[in-house]
Amino acid sequence: MRKIAIIIVILLSAANLYAQENQADISPPFMFAAPVLETVWYGRTSSAMGFGITLGSEDTVSIGLKWLYALSLAEYDITTFELTIFLRLYLSEYLSEFLPVYLSTKESISGLFAQLNCGAAVFSGDGSISLPEEGGTFTIGITAGWRFLFEPRYLIEPYIRVGYPYFGGAGVSAGMRF
Numbered sequence: 001m002r003k004i005a006i007i008i009v010i011l012l013s014a015a016n017l018y019a020q021e022n023q024a025d026i027s028p029p030f031m032f033a034a035p036v037l038e039t040v041w042y043g044r045t046s047s048a049m050g051f052g053i054t055l056g057s058e059d060t061v062s063i064g065l066k067w068l069y070a071l072s073l074a075e076y077d078i079t080t081f082e083l084t085i086f087l088r089l090y091l092s093e094y095l096s097e098f099l100p101v102y103l104s105t106k107e108s109i110s111g112l113f114a115q116l117n118c119g120a121a122v123f124s125g126d127g128s129i130s131l132p133e134e135g136g137t138f139t140i141g142i143t144a145g146w147r148f149l150f151e152p153r154y155l156i157e158p159y160i161r162v163g164y165p166y167f168g169g170a171g172v173s174a175g176m177r178f
Contacts, residue, residue, distance in 0.1 A: 001002045032155060034175025036069060041167045046074030052082075054173050058109055061089040066117065082139060084119030090147070110155075115143040121165055137165050153177045 036052045048070035056064025068082040092111030122136035141163015148156045153176050161169045 017132075025099070026140050029153065029177035031055065031057050031064075032175055032177045034155065034157065034173035036066065036068060036171055036173040038070070038169055038171030040068075040070055040080075040169035040171075042070075042072075042078070042080065043166060043167075046072055048072045048078070048080060050080070050082075050171075054086075055086065056086065056173070058177055060090050060109060062086075062090070062109075064088070066119075079124045080121055081124075082119065082121045084117040086115050086117045088113050088115040088143075110149045111146045113143075113147060113157075114146070115159075117141045117143060117161070118161065128129060139166070140164055141166070149177075 010092040030054070034054045036050075036054055038050045039047050040050060041047045050070030052066060052068035052069045054066045056062045058150060060147070062087050066082075066084045066086055068080075068084075070082070072078040090109055090111060090113045095112065118138070118140045120136055121139040141161050143161040144160050145157050145159030150156065153178060154174075156172065156174045158172045159170070161171075
């Protein structure tokens, strides 16, 4: 397990250095859009694979929307539609004095972020969702991730999350700033 952690830190460091070297002098972006692929655990025995999109503002404190559609991978045929509002804080600016040089970022809208999510999740047992007939609940959770910037406008964000009604999730989004 320790070897895996060391490999992950080395890969994060290399990607972060590459991203810093490829920043260009361009007008600052005001929002981002990124397709999402995610595995989420709604129960103890099964996980679900999902896809969606994230839209958010480009600032040290960012607000936005995330839409996710997930299909169960186990014998239970449960489909989930999740729509959340998020509040994200990029922590690189605040933690730069504590991070090693190879993990710190030149730009505050990259690097480590923490995010609060809240919204609604709707579940269906037959593989289709028809609102508002199916069962649903509120959803709330926290997300931690890392934003890598490539070229002037492209980004990749691996992340993990925990919350309710899911136990946890892990995913990646890759998109564009404009």
